[in-house]
Amino acid sequence: MLQPARTKYRKSHKGRIHGKAQRCDKLNYGAFGLKALQPERIVSNQIEAARVALTRHMKRTGKVWSRIFPNIPVSKKPTEVRMGKGKGSPEYWVCRVKPGRILFEVDGVKEIVAKEALYKASAKLPIKTKFVKR
Numbered sequence: 001m002l003q004p005a006r007t008k009y010r011k012s013h014k015g016r017i018h019g020k021a022q023r024c025d026k027l028n029y030g031a032f033g034l035k036a037l038q039p040e041r042i043v044s045n046q047i048e049a050a051r052v053a054l055t056r057h058m059k060r061t062g063k064v065w066s067r068i069f070p071n072i073p074v075s076k077k078p079t080e081v082r083m084g085k086g087k088g089s090p091e092y093w094v095c096r097v098k099p100g101r102i103l104f105e106v107d108g109v110k111e112i113v114a115k116e117a118l119y120k121a122s123a124k125l126p127i128k129t130k131f132v133k134r
Contacts, residue, residue, distance in 0.1 A: 002044040002070050003093045011075050011087060017041075021100035029065045030105030031134050032114040038127040041094040042103075044070040050121040054104060057117035062108030070095045103129065 017039035027033045047068060054064055070093035077088035097103070104121060106114045115131050122129040 001048060001093075004069075004071050007071070007073070010073065011090060012072050015072075015096065017096050017098055019098060021098040024067050024102050025100045027102060027105055027132065027134050030063065030107035032107070032111065032118065033105045033132045034103045034118045034122060035130045035132045036097045036101045036103055036127055037099055037130055039096075039098055040127045041072075041074075042068065042070070042097050042125060042127070044093045044095075046125055047095065050104065050124040053124055054106070054117050054121040057120050058106070058109055058113060062106060062114075065105040067102045067105060068095045068097060072096060097127065102132070 021036075025035075047066065047070065051064065051066055058064070072094050073090035074092055074094055075088040076091035103125070104118065106118065109117070111133065118129075118131055
């Protein structure tokens with residue numbers, strides 16, 4: 001599961017996702033990509049599940065780039081705990097994704113294979129996505 005090696009602060013605010021993606025909105029590495037159409041927080045195990053689905057369908061040919069990384073900790077209090085007594089401990093890691101951001105890039109395979117693989121990867125993600133090509 002993806003998570004940063006170290007962070008400046010152990011816990012963070014929830015925050016909101018406003019506007020469109022300013023960076024990572026164009027294909028830089030591969031010929032085909034998966035672009036986000038909605039704002040959402042994507043959890044590290046969702047990213048990993050999408051990556052595994054992508055590489056499995058491509059039968060480990062070609063190359064895959066993941067353009068998102070979960071760097072925000074989400075804290076959670078244990079079940080059946082009363083209110084107060086501070087914020088809970090970090091439970092999992094997420095990545096804030098704005099609409100227009102490229103999530104994955106693929107190269108070294110045919111367009112049909114890439115389209116099908118990225119479609120399978122998008123099924124593992126909680127947002128609407130779009131297939132893009134260079």
